[in-house]
Amino acid sequence: MSYKNLKSCVTDLERNGRLVRVAAEVDPCLELAEIQRRLYAAEGPAVLFENIKGSPFPAVANLFGTPDRCRFLFRGTLERVRKILQLKTDPAAALRHPFTFASAPLTAWRALPKKAWGGAVLANRTTISQLPAIKSWPDDGGPFITLPQVYTEDPRQPKALTSNLGMYRIQLSGNDYETDSEVGLHYQIHRGIGVHHAAAIERGEPLKVSIFIGGPPAHTLAAVMPMPEGLSELTFAGMLGGRRFRLARKNGYAISADADFCIVGTVDPEASRPEGPFGDHLGYYSLKHDFPVLKVEAVYHRRDAIWPFTVVGRPPQEDSSFGALIHDLTAPLVPREIPGLHAMHAVDAAGVHPLMLAIGSERYVPYAERQPQELLTIANAVLGFSQASLAKYLLIAAREDDTGLDASNVEGFLRHVLERVDLERDLHFQTRTTIDTLDYSGAGLNSGSKLVIAAAGKKKRELDTAVPGKLSLPDGFRDPRMALPGVLILEAPPALDEESSREEAGSLAARLGDTGISGGIALVVLTEDSEFCARNTSNFLWVTFTRSNPSHDIHGAGSFTEHKHWGCRGPLVIDARIKPRHAPPLIEDPAVSRNVDRLAAQGGPLHGII
Helix, strand or coil: CCCCCHHHHHHHHHHCCCEEEECCCECCECHHHHHHHHHHHCCCCEEEECCECCCCCCEEECCCCCHHHHHHHCCCCHHHHHHHHHHHHCCCHHHHCCCCCCCHHHHHHHCCCEECCCCHHHHEECCHHHCCCCECCCCCCCCEECCEEEEECCCCCCCHHHCEEECCCEECCCCCCCCCCEEEECCCCCCHHHHHHHHHHHHCCCEEEEEEECCCHHHHHHCCCCCCCCCCHHHHHHHHHCCCCEEEEECCEEEECCCCEEEEEEEEEEEEEEECCEECCCCEEECCEEEEEEEEEEEEECCCCCEEECCCCCCCCHHHHHHHHHHHHHCCHHHHHCCCEEEEEECHHHCCCCEEEEEECCCCCCCCCCCCCHHHHHHHHHCCCHHHHHCCEEEEEEHHHCCCCCCCCHHHHHHHHHHHCCCCCCEEEEEEEECCCCCCCCCECCEEEEEEEEECCCCCCCCCCCCCCCCCCCCCCEEEEEEECCEEEEECCCCCCHHHHHHHHHHHHHHHCCCCCCCCCCEEEEECCHHHHHHCHHHHHHHHHHCCCHHHHEEECCEEEECCEEEECCCEEEECCCCCCCCCECCCCHHHHHHHHHHHCCCCCCCCCC
């Protein structure tokens, strides 16, 4: 199926029973976002809200709400795209299987961007304040565009095929932005737009930016797709959408002819302004910081424009469906890009970047007892590879120890690693380095540390599945619980300041080395609420890996430093308490929740939908 625009997609979903309409007025301030979160949790349909308070435009939510719906949207093209990406990893496959790949050259040629001389998006103009002002969380700094396609070109060589199309959040109003004239442009480290912005600053000229909203759903997915070298986002959008990306020009700006809305403007080389806060995908607010400001020149829209939106927050959310589809498409690319790497999996429940699991080969010394050597070479490559470079904890295991090991089976993978890791030898830190912009566990914005835990060889311990019977804890530590085999959760006093929290965690680790904790406990996690953390694996992953900075928050029983290598003889201790430096977690507004309850009750406009 090839969609010419978002309206044709909405019509197709409705015709196939995958979208419903809501005619009642809904409030874009918190209400729409809470409805979307419930829609996603219920695996509900896509919903077209026809009456948005304060805006003349309808809005559609939950387009990508289930993996099945994602596959439905791209049912006519997914297999062809897989073949193209397979050829990127193995060009000789076309020679070995000519009939299988016979359509690939034509598919690739048809995906090239196409020059357009206009487009329906240029038919009308509006203002920023007329757009649906969707605010997702109570402490957000204002309304944001949550599914933007931000387009830039290198000012040194402005061409479509070397352009960047990325999904960077856009704050429509609030803070000190001048109404209808300025919007906030937030992009994180390791993003393609940063290269273009740096080139514009070097040349002392404004960077032209076009923000597309809507259009065929393939355009939205292309904006978040980590593209292999030599393949542009526009080309990928054409392949996945089964229709060439149509790019027009107006007043020197690139225009997506099939978009529903297009905001164009410039970023001054020197201008920045506070942006945020914003409830983000780690499950916490990203706080207010200076980011570029876009001076808005025009806002265009189609006559029948529809505003697509989503909500981010603690995983899983709708972007988890994006991630699943992207992983399905890109998994074959990994082994070719990093020799010896067989699989890697960014753990969604842990906020994606905080925890990466990987499987590699360990072949350096095949005649001796296996230990991590090649794995460390692979780990360094992973931490230099595209978005994987933002991983904070990287756990890597040798495929030779279990050929059936699956990096996407998080519980099984953790058990495999904890059974084999040598805590004296296999912990490798990188300090004072970059981490995800949205991760506030570090020492500052973009600043933190990384830990590689490599495991290879025979089992070194049998993991406990019950709390040790003779466990003795210092005052203030209580309610021990098991989260997973070998993983003990302890409730600890609140972390009042950095120094005292490190002292408490360090003394607890020292005590564990002296008080009969068995060798079957490999990891101890400190938290304010052990019941919540141990309740399920998702809670354990979220608490442990989003609330800790390896260099500051890792301790160990019998710890030592030898020639600048740190290790421990007893269990590893991760202090995952909320620290004063952390951003606050996301919590719904109770009054809004009650109102959405009424909308979902029998007789309400959302009854039977959420």
